[in-house]
Amino acid sequence: MHESREEKDRPYMINMTYKNREDDLIMLSALQHVIFCPRQCALIHIEQAWAENRQTAEGRIMHEKVHKENKESRGNIRIEYGMPLRSLRLGLIGKADVVEFHRLTEDKWQAFPVEYKRGKPKADDCDKVQLCAQAMCLEEMTKTTIMKGALFYGKTRRRLEVVFDNKLRQKTEEAARNIREIIESGSTPAPVYTKKCESCSLVGECMPKTMGKRRSVKSYLSRILGEP
Ligand code: SF4
Structure with a gap:
């Protein structure tokens, strides 16, 4: 895949060996599943298994509530709810709960994704990886660089700022590659x-x-x- 000069200059960019087509994209939510457990990812995305428990139901209701709104403006911040996202480079498609656009100058805005989570911050990086993937989709769609976003946790009622550094970006790319390998293999890990x-x-x-x-x-x- 041909890379622009701007892409080459970004230190975190690592080459993805596959090219993705629009009809070949995988849901962004699979990132969380693959980090939680590769078998769970295969059960959901290969075998189409899904079981709702109290946590998933509460999470679903919370997301539905957020996505119901459309857009609004608050001073120098424009807010879009349920914004469609996709990245052909990562091979992912989905929706952002919230994307805030912070005004920098008269006609320049900085995107800042916010993901809503039901519980509290987790021990692993799965929420951060999902948010980072959203930022990387937005970067590809808007041809800008997004360095920060936030996770809002329902239990603590607090926002946790997330910096999209090289380590997190590489982890996100690795997770996207793992999902594709699992799905393309067509076999569910033991x-x-x-x-x-x-x-x-x-x-x-x-x-x-x-x-x-x-x-x-x-x-x-x-x-x-x-x-x-
Ligand atoms: S091994 Fe099975 S039960 Fe355990 S986390 Fe993975 S999918 Fe869930």
Whole structure:
């Protein structure tokens, strides 16, 4: 893919080896799933499994509420709700809960994405990666650089500012590559039971304890029978 001079000058840009078409894009939400658990990502995006639990229902209602609004202006800030996003470079498509446009000069605005989350800040980077992917979509769409955004958590009622540094951008690109590899392989990774399974909405479909045991019996038999 031909890169413009501006793209080459950006230190965080790393080459993606695939080119994506409009009809080949994957939902932005898959980033969170793949970071949480690659098997969960495959169950949802390959096997089309989805189970709603209290957390996912509350999250869905919160997003629906945010997306209901359309746009508004508050002083030097213009706010767009439910803004469609896509990046052909990352191969992702989705919606931003909120994109604020902060006025810099008379006719220059700086985009600032804000993602709403039901709970509280998480131990891993999955929310930050999702927000960073939104920023990278916006950058591709608006040909600008976005260095910051925010996560708003319903439980703490606070905004957490997120800086889109090189490390977070590379993590986001890696996650996008992982999703594509999983989806293109068409095979669902085997379950590995961890503490995360207790809060996973797909624990009923996945059956990590049973399926994990079945797999170890199968590999034991293969081993003693000398099968590959
Ligand atoms: S139950 Fe555990 S192994 Fe299965 S999808 Fe959920 S997190 Fe992954």
